[in-house]
Amino acid sequence: MLNINSITETIRMIEKEKLDIRTITMGISLLDCADSNGNKSRQKIYDKIIKYAGNLVEVGEELEREFGIPIINKRIAVTPIALVAGASNDKDYVEYAKTLDKAAKEVGVNFIGGFSALVHKGYSKGDSILIKSIPQALKETERVCASVNIGSTKAGINMDAVKEMGIVIKETAMLTKDNDSIGCAKLVVFANSVEDNPFMAGAYHGVGEPEAVINVGVSGPGVVKSALEKVRGQRIDSVAETIKRTAFKITRAGQLIGNEASKRLGIPFGILDLSLAPTPDIGDSVARILEEIGLEVCGTHGTTAALALLNDAIKKGGIMASSHVGGLSGAFIPVSEDEGMIAAVTQGALTFDKLEAMTCVCSVGLDMIAIPGETSATTISGIIADEAAIGVINNKTTAVRLIPVIGKDLGDKAIFGGLLGYAPIMNVSKFSCEDFIERGGRIPAPVHSFKN
Amino acid sequence: MRAIVSVIGKDKKGIIARVSSALYKRNINIMDISQTILEKYFTMIMITNLNEMTISFTDLAAELDKLAQEIGVSIKIQHQDFFDAMHNIDKEQ
Numbered sequence: 001m002l003n004i005n006s007i008t009e010t011i012r013m014i015e016k017e018k019l020d021i022r023t024i025t026m027g028i029s030l031l032d033c034a035d036s037n038g039n040k041s042r043q044k045i046y047d048k049i050i051k052y053a054g055n056l057v058e059v060g061e062e063l064e065r066e067f068g069i070p071i072i073n074k075r076i077a078v079t080p081i082a083l084v085a086g087a088s089n090d091k092d093y094v095e096y097a098k099t100l101d102k103a104a105k106e107v108g109v110n111f112i113g114g115f116s117a118l119v120h121k122g123y124s125k126g127d128s129i130l131i132k133s134i135p136q137a138l139k140e141t142e143r144v145c146a147s148v149n150i151g152s153t154k155a156g157i158n159m160d161a162v163k164e165m166g167i168v169i170k171e172t173a174m175l176t177k178d179n180d181s182i183g184c185a186k187l188v189v190f191a192n193s194v195e196d197n198p199f200m201a202g203a204y205h206g207v208g209e210p211e212a213v214i215n216v217g218v219s220g221p222g223v224v225k226s227a228l229e230k231v232r233g234q235r236i237d238s239v240a241e242t243i244k245r246t247a248f249k250i251t252r253a254g255q256l257i258g259n260e261a262s263k264r265l266g267i268p269f270g271i272l273d274l275s276l277a278p279t280p281d282i283g284d285s286v287a288r289i290l291e292e293i294g295l296e297v298c299g300t301h302g303t304t305a306a307l308a309l310l311n312d313a314i315k316k317g318g319i320m321a322s323s324h325v326g327g328l329s330g331a332f333i334p335v336s337e338d339e340g341m342i343a344a345v346t347q348g349a350l351t352f353d354k355l356e357a358m359t360c361v362c363s364v365g366l367d368m369i370a371i372p373g374e375t376s377a378t379t380i381s382g383i384i385a386d387e388a389a390i391g392v393i394n395n396k397t398t399a400v401r402l403i404p405v406i407g408k409d410l411g412d413k414a415i416f417g418g419l420l421g422y423a424p425i426m427n428v429s430k431f432s433c434e435d436f437i438e439r440g441g442r443i444p445a446p447v448h449s450f451k452n
Numbered sequence: 453m454r455a456i457v458s459v460i461g462k463d464k465k466g467i468i469a470r471v472s473s474a475l476y477k478r479n480i481n482i483m484d485i486s487q488t489i490l491e492k493y494f495t496m497i498m499i500t501n502l503n504e505m506t507i508s509f510t511d512l513a514a515e516l517d518k519l520a521q522e523i524g525v526s527i528k529i530q531h532q533d534f535f536d537a538m539h540n541i542d543k544e545q
Contacts, residue, residue: 002535004488006538007497008488011458011460065513066530067531067533068529068531068534256533256534
């Protein structure tokens with residue numbers, strides 16, 4: 001039976017500690033929208049999205065009202081467009097992106113993910129065209145997110161794709177330079193990408209997924225931070241226990257909303273992603289949790305260990321609370337989207353290299369990091385290769401979402417606005433890796449991938 | 453269906469009376485009521501049964517919003533399922 005303390009605890013989490021459902025993401029298969037005629041294919045895509053997601057936003061708002069918890073984003077993920085558009089005779093897929101953008105605006109979602117290609121072992125025709133279309137597509141659309149998977153533990157790392165993505169990121173930055181190269185904030189390069197991730201910019205609807213599905217992402221860094229304030233000075237075991245208990249409660253809330261959304265939309269519930277996703281708001285930061293555990297500033301020695309503990313405890317607490325856990329599930333460490341990370345970078349406590357180390361134990365990767373606009377394409381490729389290696393060798397998802405901010409350098413700040421936040425420009429190595437990247441080819445899959 | 457009505461704000465006369473009569477007007481039964489002072493604020497929690505209510509949930513929430521503004525406190529109404537999910541491990545979802 002409920003007691004007043006439990007009820008007030010939940011109310012406090014929502015009112016003061018920014019507990020929210022970060023996203024309800026509807027995955028929609030577009031495999032049956034392929035057509036040799038691009039125009040026909042795009043019409044099918046538009047119609048199908050409207051048919052399935054027409055009342056997504058309305059149902060989301062209804063749930064917010066009835067359960068009294070904010071649902072920050074309602075979003076859509078679709079089949080990687082390279083797979084659908086590959087059937088057409090088109091030589092450029094920018095029109096496909098525009099169709100997605102138009103459908104997203106019509107149904108009222110703020111992002112639509114799936115302008116994507118999976119090239120961890122090589123390119124199909126559709127993959128090549130899609131990747132070349134990314135810069136222009138991100139320039140001409142507002143809500144479309146793109147992603148490219150360039151490596152996997154099973155396949156190794158496609159270094160030709162790594163090389164090309166460095167160039168694509170630079171081109172995207174150039175084409176959107178009037179807005180601090182914001183196009184790059186909607187482009188993720190993955191290793192071991194997952195098919196059911198509800199979070200942007202990396203969401204897409206994998207080929208093993210059903211016709212349509214509801215995936216939910218919860219959040220709540222503020223709730224974890226507040227819970228940890230009560231165990232200050234206690235042994236580290238209490239920290240892990242407290243995070244687990246808190247993650248359990250947050251995840252149960254997400255599971256309930258996921259089930260309700262699924263029932264009301266008549267679409268099966270897929271997975272719950274129990275990530276701690278920060279925002280630039282005060283009191284919604286993953287960095288501040290690490291500091292609460294005992295670091296003077298996020299980025300100092302001990303940060304990787306504290307993050308490893310946090311990430312693991314979230315998973316342990318969340319797994320029992322949900323019938324199906326999936327997506328990325330862990331702690332996100334974006335820079336521009338986390339108030340504490342921004343502060344740590346500004347103070348000089350958190351460096352690019354430390355962030356790379358942290359990605360070995362967190363759930364994603366080098367995320368929303370602004371770097372000098374002058375950074376070369378090969379250096380960006382080198383960063384992607386390093387991050388992919390961490391994912392491929394450790395059998396986990398890693399991602400790179402870098403913004404080379406054209407016209408800005410160290411000491412400047414890039415401002416993206418909204419949930420994307422703002423970021424001080426970070427330093428990258430001045431030394432070249434050009435000869436390494438120019439080689440091309442494929443890094444073989446690691447020995448421990450041969451389990452069968 | 454059960455819902456939790458929570459009233460938080462500065463203590464003053466007539467809060468319970470006004471909130472309960474607003475619920476009574478819509479044929480809502482109050483099953484349990486408790487109050488406490490939480491971080492210096494008056495906090496009242498009501499567990500209500502909405503099975504026989506004569507208004508939609510959305511309209512009821514809007515009425516309570518209006519009343520909250522008149523009294524100068526915060527009034528929220530939420531499905532009880534949400535609290536059960538977080539605090540009752542035996543509750544099936």
